[in-house]
Amino acid sequence: MNRLEALRNAVGELLDKVEGVIALRNKSGHVAPHLFREREELNGLGLSPKYPLPATLRLIQNEYPEAKLGIVCRGCEERGLIEMAKRNQVELGNVTVIGLACTADEAEECRCAKPYPSVLVDAHVGERTEPVPDRVAEELRQKEVAERLSFWRSQFDKCIKCYACRNACPQCFCPECTLEEELWVERGRVPPPFPSFHLIRAMHTAGKCVGCRECELSCPAHIPMTALYALIRQEMGEMFGYEPGVDLEDQPPLVLPMEVEI
């Protein structure tokens, strides 16, 4: 049985127990998040490319807080759900998780630290594969500070302020986003002022960025921003022993590292 069939079976079984399952639908080769309500729809179940399904769960739970729902989660999506739950963005009590392990190729593509879910999962689909180190981040870490700064400067100069990095991020859910505040980031400028736009986002996602790479995948300018976030994540791990997305009980450090240094 291939992965798609196994997933179809798992979603089908779950549909008997919940009101709907959030997964990907494939329509003529175009894949998008979908709320499956009936078994008949499952012919159109899709696998990849991935979309930030935790954000879809949040959207639906906003309207239907009590609904019993299922969701298909990859490793990164489970990590995302964990961080969102800690910040009361999703309510996991009524949610059943079908875990989907990524293939080795997918993990490679994402430079993924944990390409399978294991914490919230009620049913497993797919074989676990090995974690992949983030070489882009490592290369950057080796560089001198000045070199890094000029690298980021040239990258951020390509930014067209589409906000995709924030919009696609399941961890960016503030009703009032600092990136839109004139005080911090002058409005209406393209590229946005260096470095405030990008550093604010990097700082805000510290402690909750789980490396799902949705931001980078949506960036029209191909700015490798997750490498920056990965370096911050490493620093935070060293400083506070905190790793986002690993454990539901672990509380995130409440202060930003910058404030600690000051």
Next chain:
Amino acid sequence: MEYRNVLTTCPYCGTGCALYLQVLDGSVVGTLPVKGHPISEGALCIKGWNAHGFIHHADRLTKPLIREQGQFREAGWDEAYNLIADRFSSFKSDFGPDSLAVLSSAKCTNEENYLLQKFTRAFLGTNNVDHCARL
């Protein structure tokens, strides 16, 4: 409880990015980019990301309007159609087809542009049909 994504084409510039309109219970609540699309490759600009922003705006026109003593009043479709039909017909017979002019739209679909030029050429009988290609 219904949530689905409808694949469509961006209503703004001519690049031709594809986007999904996120539909929750009959309302468009957001936009998502389309991964793997040949042009937009999973990205959108800020206008594309906000392509849902005006759809349900309170300013949307929901009824035909007819001007009466300088003011608009709401009207039914029949009344509006009859008024336009009568007046266009009489201009055409009194002053000839070239007394009528039509602007089609670079924001409307191909099918709509086709129909409006067909209506203008085949029925009104003039080539006074243009749109803002130059603007």
Next chain:
Amino acid sequence: MTNSVLDLEEADCILITGSNTTEQHPIIGTRILRAHEERGAKLIVADPRRIQMAIHADLWLRQRPGSDVAWLNGMMNIIINESLADEEFIANRTEGFEEVKEAVARYTPDVVERISGIPQEELRQAALMYGQAERAAIVYAMGITQHTSGVDHVKACANLAMITGNLGRAGTGVNPLRGQNNVQGACDMGALVNVYPGYQVVTNPEFTQKFEEAWGVTGCSDKVGLTVTEMIDAAERGEVKAMYIMGENPVLSDPDSNHVIEALQALDLLVVQDIFLTETAELADVVLPGCSYAEKDGTFTGTDRRVQLVRQAVPPIGDSKADWVIICELAQRMGARGFDYASPAQIMEEIASLTPIYAGVSYQRLEEQGFLQWPCRTAEDVGTPYLHEGQFTRGLGKMHVVEYQDPAEMPDDEYPFMLTTGRNMFHFHTGSMTRRSAKLEQESPEGYVEVNPEDAAELGVSDGEQVKLLSRRGEIQAKAWVTDRVPRGLVFAPFHYAEAAANVLTNPALDPQAKIPEYKVCAVRLEAA
């Protein structure tokens, strides 16, 4: 576009002119930036403003607005002198080269510098960069066309591509980026004064007969109709009595707004079909509520001739109706036959049957394949990613001699600044949709004018202060953005904002052939408000 958006990635050199690509066609802009960064494609940007593209360019030429014929001719002159012309291509595929060669010889670097302000050495580098590239693509937009010499600018671009053999291959071409999502489609569908769908000219009796037969009518006019700007003038003179405007807002989009308003008010009947009460709809006698793209099925044709589906996501809002439904119902009400379609898919069947370049387009194929690029002549035809492969549509590619001419209105003592207009990233056209989108309006909530810091200092204006802009046609007030994006003597204003409508100022002088108004250059005076 002669080529595809996709194959810009195969270019070794991309010359952008008159296109603020990352703001107007952002997703093409980022594709070009990536080709530049990731594949090392050379990037030449010719633009009076220091736009984002200019920051990234290998070479940025800051020409005076409207001087494009001069520097393009100058590039050709250098290319020919340096023996970089593609003689084989010229001999086999073009005509008119000798005349062009003779004409451009007069555009020596010093002459070009005097007209355009581009330093001689920079022009030389640009010519070499473009001329030496194996595959070079020209990308342009309204900055090239919206001039009284717009057609000449386009011809100059085409000449440059032809003398270097940069047509008919991937990664080359002359690529105009079309501004609005379906401006290409509206042209293809014959929403133009001189052609039926598929560019079949109305003055050719064969085509008239073909369409009359298909539509079951007689008496289609063989007289070329009035263009937008001509309609407005005819309305003012009382020759046009009634206008039907679907989904356009000429009050804000056409030059010399005050004149447009007067003309529309002079009409006996103005019908506007739109989704919002636009500045134009406010003048109407009857307003019909159409539907947005989210409430109907259809197709749009993107700038690279790419036909794609538009799909209905939600039902029409209130009592509004899809625009195609309105046209059909009105036509039927007036007694017209041939307007009873069950769906847009059925309309496309009729389009395909009458429009050779769309003959192979159908909803079923679009559903399965995602897109088709015209010409697509049969149900088996996979479409055409780039035009002019092996042969031009008209046989040999004709080169035209073009000479530099001043814009219609140049700065003088009374109106010492040059004003150029355009769009920004956050709004679209007359703003009827974007200004009602909260996030977009938040980014750019009011009209502004870009003023060079030295000019601002002389005027005693600081950043963020209101300034008055006056031209021979009217005046507006807008916020000053003091920035070196614009050089001295030039100011830029976007035309999106009704309360600071740049087109109150612009000059309705037209290109004699294309009838495009000169939005990109007019003379203004600035005063602190």
